[in-house]
Amino acid sequence: xxxxxxxxxxxxxxxxxxxxxxxxxxxxxxxxxxxxxxxxxxxxxxxxxxxxxxxxxxxxxxxxxxxxxxxxxxxxxxxxxxxxxxxxxxxxxxxxxxxxxxxxxxxxxxxxxxxxxxxxxxxxxxxxxxxxxxxxxxxxxxxxxxxxxxxxxxxxxxxxxxxxxxxxxxxxxxxxxxxxxxxxxxxxxxxxxxxxxxxxxxxxxxxxxxxxxxxxxxxxxxxxxxxxxxxxxxxxxxxxxxxxxxxxxxxxxxxxxxxxxxxxxxxxxxxxxxxxxxxxxxxxxxxxxxxxxxxxxxxxxxxxxxxxxxxxxxxxxxxxxxxxxxxxxxxxxxxxxxxxxxxxxxxxxxxxxxxxxxxxxxxxxxxxxxxxxxxxxxxxxxxxxxxxxxxxxxxxxxxxxxxxxxxxxxxxxxxxxxxxxxxxxxxxxxxxxxxxxxxxxxxxxxxxxxxxxxxxxxxxxxxx
Amino acid sequence: xxxxxxxxxxxxxxxxxxxxxxxxxxxxxxxxxxxxxxxxxxxxxxxxxxxxxxxxxxxxxxxxxxxxxxxxxxxxxxxxxxxxxxxxxxxxxxxxxxxxxxxxxxxxxxxxxxxxxxxxxxxxxxxxxxxxxxxxxxxxxxxxxxxxxxxxxxxxxxxxxxxxxxxxxxxxxxxxxxxxxxxxxxxxxxxxxxxxxxxxxxxxxxxxxxxxxxxxxxxxxxxxxxxxxxxxxxxxxxxxxxxxxxx
Amino acid sequence: xxxxxxxxxxxxxxxxxxxxxxxxxxxxxxxxxxxxxxxxxxxxxxxxxxxxxxxxxxxxxxxxxxxxxxxxxxxxxxxxxxxxxxxxxxxxxxxxxxxxxxxxxxxxxxxxxxxxxxxxxxxxxxxxxxxxxxxxxxxxxxxxxxxxxxxxxxxxxxxxxxxxxxxxxxxxxxxxxxxxxxxxxxxxxxxxxxxxxxxxxxxxxxxxxxx
Numbered sequence: 077x078x079x080x081x082x083x084x085x086x087x088x089x090x091x092x093x094x095x096x097x098x099x100x101x102x103x104x105x106x107x108x109x110x111x112x113x114x115x116x117x118x119x120x121x122x123x124x125x126x127x128x129x130x131x132x133x134x135x136x137x138x139x140x141x142x143x144x145x146x147x148x149x150x151x152x153x154x155x156x157x158x159x160x161x162x163x164x165x166x167x168x169x170x171x172x173x174x175x176x177x178x179x180x181x182x183x184x185x186x187x188x189x190x191x192x193x194x195x196x197x198x199x200x201x202x203x204x205x206x207x208x209x210x211x212x213x214x215x216x217x218x219x220x221x222x223x224x225x226x227x228x229x230x231x232x233x234x235x236x237x238x239x240x241x242x243x244x245x246x247x248x249x250x251x252x253x254x255x256x257x258x259x260x261x262x263x264x265x266x267x268x269x270x271x272x273x274x275x276x277x278x279x280x281x282x283x284x285x286x287x288x289x290x291x292x293x294x295x296x297x298x299x300x301x302x303x304x305x306x307x308x309x310x311x312x313x314x315x316x317x318x319x320x321x322x323x324x325x326x327x328x329x330x331x332x333x334x335x336x337x338x339x340x341x342x343x344x345x346x347x348x349x350x351x352x353x354x355x356x357x358x359x360x361x362x363x364x365x366x367x368x369x370x371x372x373x374x375x376x377x378x379x380x381x382x383x384x385x386x387x388x389x390x391x392x393x394x395x396x397x398x399x400x401x402x403x404x405x406x407x408x409x410x411x412x413x414x415x416x417x418x419x420x421x422x423x424x425x426x427x428x429x430x431x432x433x434x435x436x437x438x439x440x441x442x443x444x445x446x447x448x449x450x451x452x453x454x455x456x457x458x459x460x461x462x463x464x465x466x467x468x469x470x471x472x473x474x475x476x477x478x479x480x481x482x483x484x485x486x487x488x489x490x491x492x493x494x495x496x497x498x499x500x501x502x503x504x505x506x507x508x509x510x511x512x513x514x515x516x517x518x519x520x521x522x523x524x525x526x527x528x529x530x531x532x533x534x535x536x537x538x539x540x
Numbered sequence: 541x542x543x544x545x546x547x548x549x550x551x552x553x554x555x556x557x558x559x560x561x562x563x564x565x566x567x568x569x570x571x572x573x574x575x576x577x578x579x580x581x582x583x584x585x586x587x588x589x590x591x592x593x594x595x596x597x598x599x600x601x602x603x604x605x606x607x608x609x610x611x612x613x614x615x616x617x618x619x620x621x622x623x624x625x626x627x628x629x630x631x632x633x634x635x636x637x638x639x640x641x642x643x644x645x646x647x648x649x650x651x652x653x654x655x656x657x658x659x660x661x662x663x664x665x666x667x668x669x670x671x672x673x674x675x676x677x678x679x680x681x682x683x684x685x686x687x688x689x690x691x692x693x694x695x696x697x698x699x700x701x702x703x704x705x706x707x708x709x710x711x712x713x714x715x716x717x718x719x720x721x722x723x724x725x726x727x728x729x730x731x732x733x734x735x736x737x738x739x740x741x742x743x744x745x746x747x748x749x750x751x752x753x754x755x756x757x758x759x760x761x762x763x764x765x766x767x768x769x770x771x772x773x774x775x776x777x778x779x780x781x782x783x784x785x786x787x
Numbered sequence: 788x789x790x791x792x793x794x795x796x797x798x799x800x801x802x803x804x805x806x807x808x809x810x811x812x813x814x815x816x817x818x819x820x821x822x823x824x825x826x827x828x829x830x831x832x833x834x835x836x837x838x839x840x841x842x843x844x845x846x847x848x849x850x851x852x853x854x855x856x857x858x859x860x861x862x863x864x865x866x867x868x869x870x871x872x873x874x875x876x877x878x879x880x881x882x883x884x885x886x887x888x889x890x891x892x893x894x895x896x897x898x899x900x901x902x903x904x905x906x907x908x909x910x911x912x913x914x915x916x917x918x919x920x921x922x923x924x925x926x927x928x929x930x931x932x933x934x935x936x937x938x939x940x941x942x943x944x945x946x947x948x949x950x951x952x953x954x955x956x957x958x959x960x961x962x963x964x965x966x967x968x969x970x971x972x973x974x975x976x977x978x979x980x981x982x983x984x985x986x987x988x989x990x991x992x993x994x995x996x997x998x
Contacts, residue, residue, distance in 0.1 A: 476598075
């Protein structure tokens with residue numbers, strides 16, 4: 077598994093086209109986020125309030141989950157609880173069966189990626205169509221999204237043109253406007269023919285039972301208003317207490333994700349169509365656990381305050397150089413490195429936490445100021461406890477023993493310095509058996525000085 | 541009214557002691573020039589950060605404990621010419637020992653008198669003008685620990701700006717990490733190399749003669765990269781530039 | 788099904804006792820401070836946002852002017868509209884001679900409409916948004932299916948912020964199945980960050996602000 081990660085990283089860093097695309101996208105989104113935050117009278121206060129809205133739920137988790145469920149039931153929504161991915165998919169399959177669903181249209185939902193829903197639906201012989209433009213291309217290309225907000229940031233327009241030409245038989249074009257127009261036409265007929273629409277939820281409002289969707293294209297509106305059945309797959313941590321809390325998180329979500337004050341379509345759904353209005357006849361909300369309650373029980377519970385804006389990805393210098401696929405699972409970047417070990421319940425995912433320089437850019441960018449670096453550091457410690465090699469452990473035990481005993485430390489460093497100085501002193505080395513080759517492959521290394529600072533200080537103090 | 545005489549303890553850091561002693565020398569000379577009496581607790585070893593960052597908090601605590609006890613033997617301000625070591629002491633020690641009721645108050649007292657080098661000059665000594673001159677073009681690299689760990693950016697920049705004749709250039713995305721990250725530089729060397737190359741391309745494009753920073757980790761990494769490409773660009777700690785300008 | 792529910796809730800309850808969650812630090816005010824802007828300032832702010840969003844807007848000071856303006860967008864076009872009882876300023880008159888369908892039409896017919904004509908339940912100046920509540924006679928499809936959406940807004944329905952709107956309209960919102968807050972035309976930047984307008988929803992939004 078460790079080698080898989082290293083292998084994916086190696087492929088990614090050697091892909092110049094990928095890195096150029098990532099650099100362009102993340103640089104643009106970074107500056108847009110900063111400008112958008114300036115449009116708030118007090119962005120710091122708004123961020124604190126957004127965090128408090130999420131934190132309030134985490135401080136009374138079961139209470140808000142139950143309140144939210146009750147308000148949903150009041151609206152005639154059927155609520156299901158899914159402990160894991162299989163259970164979530166099973167619920168959705170049962171709903172599809174109950175309503176004789178043949179075709180499903182989906183709007184972008186990371187939760188459905190988590191549960192691998194499309195595969196489950198296709199195995200049950202349902203037709204599933206992703207309708208977010210990026211996700212649609214990903215589906216046609218049999219690929220996976222690589223960014224929370226920009227699923228095809230890793231694809232060039234030429235590649236998108238090829239995919240649409242090869243899979244849909246359309247004349248080749250690499251003009252984004254033309255490609256978008258093709259997708260619009262093709263998908264419009266899918267929306268009109270679909271029996272069921274599946275969406276995620278950006279937020280759920282406990283006070284009113286509302287499901288909030290934040291989008292730009294209009295496909296989520298189409299998915300949730302045209303088909304006769306609407307299913308929402310929603311992580312339990314997406315709940316906020318009240319409408320005013322929703323306002324606070326909305327203020328920072330679009331600003332942090334795309335640099336907009338608000339997304340093109342902010343939709344708030346309260347139940348299926350009422351009183352003869354046109355719209356879905358049935359609405360279901362599946363509340364998904366899938367590792368969230370385990371996360372809640374861990375030192376990293378605060379990560380459940382995440383509002384899925386992707387800002388941490390856009391400032392992460394590692395993400396910028398390796399992209400989303402290298403991380404190997406649904407959520408990439410700093411946020412992915414913390415949540416994936418819990419969602420996948422497998423310790424080896426903790427190695428993602430080492431692909432980080434602890435630069436704190438993610439902590440600074442996060443609209444709800446989740447201390448991701450602190451969590452990554454703790455995951456590293458957990459990872460070492462479970463998987464460290466004997467040599468590695470011994471190295472650090474030796475370091476600790478030496479550095480906590482000044483006499484030994486001075487002796488050891490003096491010996492090493494004297495030994496090294498036989499060969500080199502006060503210079504930079506191209507390579508040395510004493511320096512890891514992973515360092516000297518790319519950089520020279522400074523040799524120990526012939527006179528340490530303390531040597532100089534001691535001499536100087538004698539002179540005085 | 542006579543100016544108060546400051547006496548300080550210098551926590552020189554392991555990188556300075558072993559690899560860049562000239563930086564420590566510059567720190568001492570600059571402080572003494574500014575009327576500060578410098579003492580060096582010679583039993584110092586390391587702040588423990590390498591172990592913590594590699595995922596060995598118990599080992600880090602063992603080393604940190606020694607450092608806390610040593611530095612608590614005096615009550616004078618402690619000067620640390622490294623953003624990352626200062627950040628370790630000021631930000632991480634309390635967290636590491638959060639369950640140690642005995643040591644926590646000691647740590648609190650200690651961190652209250654710990655200062656990164658530029659922070660001490662600007663915020664304690666109140667230096668606004670170094671009365672120094674140096675005709676040189678340099679580029680300043682704000683390390684992650686300085687910028688985001690300690691929120692120290694205006695301090696080093698103010699000191700540099702006060703040096704007459706010194707041209708301080710900036711690069712785009714200057715706040716982005718250089719790719720050192722301690723063990724990361726070895727553990728994920730392929731990513732570290734890309735980050736370093738990115739940074740060096742931007743730095744060398746400025747035609748500055750030196751890149752100046754307050755973190756030796758960054759300078760070890762960037763310096764190694766510059767050496768590898770036989771570049772003329774030097775790496776310098778802030779204290780070295782100030783010393784050259786003053787003396 | 789309910790066993791899963793019990794297990795999940797019990798896990799949350801058990802963990803709550805020992806969970807390392809940070810406390811709530813900053814209370815979210817439940818009554819937002821109403822804006823100090825006058826109605827004219829609010830309107831100016833709204834229009835500035837619409838400009839930035841590249842939404843065409845027209846401020847008409849008389850109903851006749853408003854109707855004339857509307858005609859320019861709907862003449863000889865196939866329309867999908869809100870029911871007349873929900874359209875402001877009696878603009879339903881303008882639709883009488885036009886090829887216009889409503890929410891009782893087959894979806895296939897609705898989706899052929901070139902222009903959607905709606906009112907607005909309210910609008911938000913701070914972000915340049917219009918807000919539409921769906922109901923029988925006020926289909927969400929009218930602001931979604933056609934490529935052009937013309938929204939007629941009563942000046943008095945403009946508020947400054949979303950928070951204010953939520954405070955004033957909470958009951959209405961939670962009793963309606965779909966609230967759509969629309970800010971500009973449908974767009975995407977999925978392909979190489981190139982902004983394209985008219986992804987799935989209307990590519991053209993026109994707002995006519997009446998007296």
